[in-house]
Amino acid sequence: MSSFPEGLKYAATHEWVRVESDGSVTVGISDHAQELLGDIVFIELPKLGAIVTAKQEISVVESVKAASDIYAPVSGKIVAINDTLLDSPEIVNSSPYVDGWFCRIQPSDQAELDALLDANGYAEICE
């Protein structure tokens, strides 16, 4: 059974977002998404400093059987990337919500953030 932690926001395309104290948001993929993908073997991260718009492809996750695009849940600037994933992509399988984060975005549009799903809303679409 996948977990859907409270306090995070979710996109229907299976990304999660956590608002940090400095106003930036951390982005990763949900437990449900990593389960669907299976053993992840490679992650392509966005470029640090890149300006992205919501729903734009920012990253690619590859498992042995599938490759999946990861979309920016919100628009903004990439202010951090988790480059430990480059050598240890399996962290996303073992810790999707903590150690397996992908990047941090400094959001440019609060409304986009508000429009994301909460844990219950996301859990519903995963059923």
Added chain:
Amino acid sequence: MTGSAANAQNPSIRTLECLQNGDEFIGRHVGPDDSDIRAMLEELHLTSLDQLIEMTVPESIALKRPLALGKPATEQQVLSRLKTMVSADKPTRSFIGLGYYDTLTPNVIARNVLENPGWYTAYTPYQPEVSQGRLETLLAFQQMILDMTGMDLANASLLDEATAAAEAMAMAKRTSQSSSETFFVDQECFPQTIDVLKTRAEAFGFSLIIGDITDLPQHDVFGAIFQYPASNGSVRDLEATIAALHAKKAIAVVAADLMSLVVLKAPGEFGADVVLGSTQRFGVPMGYGGPHAAYFATRDDYKRAVPGRIIGVSIDARGKQAFRMSLQTREQHIRREKANSNICTSQVLLANIASMYAMYHGPEGLRTIAQRIHRLTAILVNGLQSKGINTVNAQFFDTITIAVTAAQRTAILSRATAAGINLRVDLPGSLGISLDECTSAAEVASLWQVILGEQASGLTVTGIDQQICNGTAAISGIPASLQRTSTFLTHPWFNRYHSETEMLRYLKRLENKDISLTHAMIPLGSCTMKLNATAEMIPITWPEFSKPHPFVPVEQTLGYRQMIRELEEMLAEITGFDAVSMQPNSGAQGEYAGLLAIRNYLISKGQSQRNVCLIPSSAHGTNPASAQMISMKVVVVACDEHGNVDITDLRAKAEQYKDTLAALMITYPSTHGVYEEGVKEICQIVHDFGGQVYMDGANLNAQVGVARPGDIGADVSHVNLHKTFCIPHGGGGPGMGPIGVKKHLAPFLANHALVTLDGPNVGNSAVSAAPWGSASILPISWTYISLMGAAGLLKATQVAILNANYIARKLEPHFPVLYSGRNGTVAHECIIDLRPLKAASGISEEDVAKRLMDYGFHAPTMSFPVAGTLMIEPTESESKMELDRFIAAMISIRKEIARVESGELDALDNPLKHAPHTLADIMDGNWQRGYSKQEAAWPVPGLKDSKFWPSVNRIDNVYGDRNLFCACPAMDTYQ
């Protein structure tokens, strides 16, 4: 009393015609005999094959007449006719070069690989545990390419040099940091390469600049391609040019001649980002254009952008080293329109021959060959120079260009024709000569005669050789800065098998690791693994078919081209089209060529805005990948719960995009193995909204003689000759994907820069390097159709459908069979659903696939078109006995799953999860599993007599992709 009246009275006496057994081959090709067919029909509660077809094929599309293809004939008759046809083709000696060179296929490789069904009938190594033999030689192929080019990562072959160049251009765009939309092409690239680049660039929307490399600095480009050595023979130092290109963040592509790299500096050592070329001259006959393996290598930084299959090293369940295809998620079958390329079939058999050629000769043997070629060229040049003829190119490896006046040209070509010699003639004002592995001293003397006429007197090869050896010759050819200094082919695989005995045994050891059609049926859905009859294979190694250079004057190949023309006519009749293009050398290439014809037709009608391609969600991954290469926008059409195209959704989308609709790509029968009733309506809807219909021909084996794509409403369709028309799969290539088109598309078929084809508009650029694609394997399909005749082809289709329905019927009590058409029948393949069993037992489709290896079978297609299922296509060539053996294996496996479901077997410690089992398992002195060794390896009695042993245990895919290693492993880890 007449003869027939006598027969009527005494039916045991047969006529002479009957005794002559003209249709004998049909019974050799079609597996089940009449009594088997009756028994199988009874199982289906049917009385005749015709009844089966009437029940299965929709009335609205049924072809109600026999194909106009003539009668069946015997193997002797057909081969004799073909031999007569080509015997008039005059053998000539070609020094044309341009990427094609005569070569000596080592006989031990010709007989034991090229002519050996153990090698040529295998499939693409998607099931690596039963493919370790050819995976090993493919890995060696990659290592050979890495060594020769000085690059970091190579793939396991592409279709030909020109398409490899086009792939390199596309990859340059994907990887370059430059925002330019322009690609630069060195004018010294081979003309056919430039031609294919033009086609691709136009479809992608890139602009192409073709010019002298000294002009390159003026242009802002995302990449550039150079020929090394140049097509005129020059050996140019490209280092500064490439450095300047890198300063612009552009990608440097070098198309390099593999043999020259034995003695020339590797492109990786002067900065190339991509190196590509042909491996033809490593032992693969020219074959009038193909098939041959192209190679493609790049730097580590770009490894995920590489098109095509890459072999990598992983470990098996016992921790033993094992090979597999890695990074498959980049490929079209998973990534669809986001794939790096549409390439699917590559050139495995030919790549393996090239790799074995390198192993057989080793680095020293190759040096001898390359130095001999170069020496003879140097002798040729020094001789010419001593008579006042200078070459256009100051440096050379094996090719020279000489400037000639019109009068000289006429005289030289007249002498060449008389001597049976072909030169390169496509350049105004000059002639080209390329030497090769087969060139002799006597031929150099003949070339002097041809070029110099009477002035050649006094020149001797040995005399000039002495001058070269003692350092007094005028010209050496290769500048010191471009001499190769780095070592190559140092791995033991290239240094062990130089004696024929060792090579023979090595090839046999490898062959024994792979399941091919010589072992058992390979029931891969959508792949049509039918008989590749010996008689069909024999002509491909006749010199008349294997020897010609693709650019010889057409009058030298009248017989060859008659065979091609007859095959085109046969395919046109079978498919219901008006014209056929033989140029596409794979199914995916056919899709590309077909969509291109559609696009150019629409442009000619002033409808260039039409760029939407509708593709059902069940389509092969190549479809969206091909559409993307034409810059078409892919719009997915939904499928209903029966796997059929959702006509309501199709109509809605066709209407929504009515101003921009270009095409629909549809597979028929559907990828779900069903004759969709609505197919005519589907085609009509697309036409009504201004689009064209592309029919994917992957499932044509279910249509031959019973329906025709052209009648159904398709405007264009490719024909996988390697599926329906008996070209063997070669372990993952070669293939051929000719396309048939309706009349209105015929002018938009590919033409060729060097050989003008009849039919397509003059000036149309090419899709493949050679005018007729992989011409030398076309006799296989010609022979098959000639042997079978209309009656045999119809019967093949009927029995293919019968076999699939028989399997479906027999397996249905044990596994749910998904999807069927009218009257509950399937087409030529059926899908069994393992998802309910997985939910109940944890046993997956992969476990079943691997377990089938223990029973001696190659798995059916896994998880296509529906995840968690197996798609079974038996083909007509499998006998009832073999089908029953497969069915028994599947039922036995079902019982094993039941034991897991019931808890009798542990969910993880069971013969399915541990499959396949190897001799290492049986030798395990510490066997502590919850089932016996007997159950592991001999689950059914038939295996006692004959058992195929997978050479490795289940391979760890995750390990392989996380620890990517795509070269030959060090021998200490290997043992």
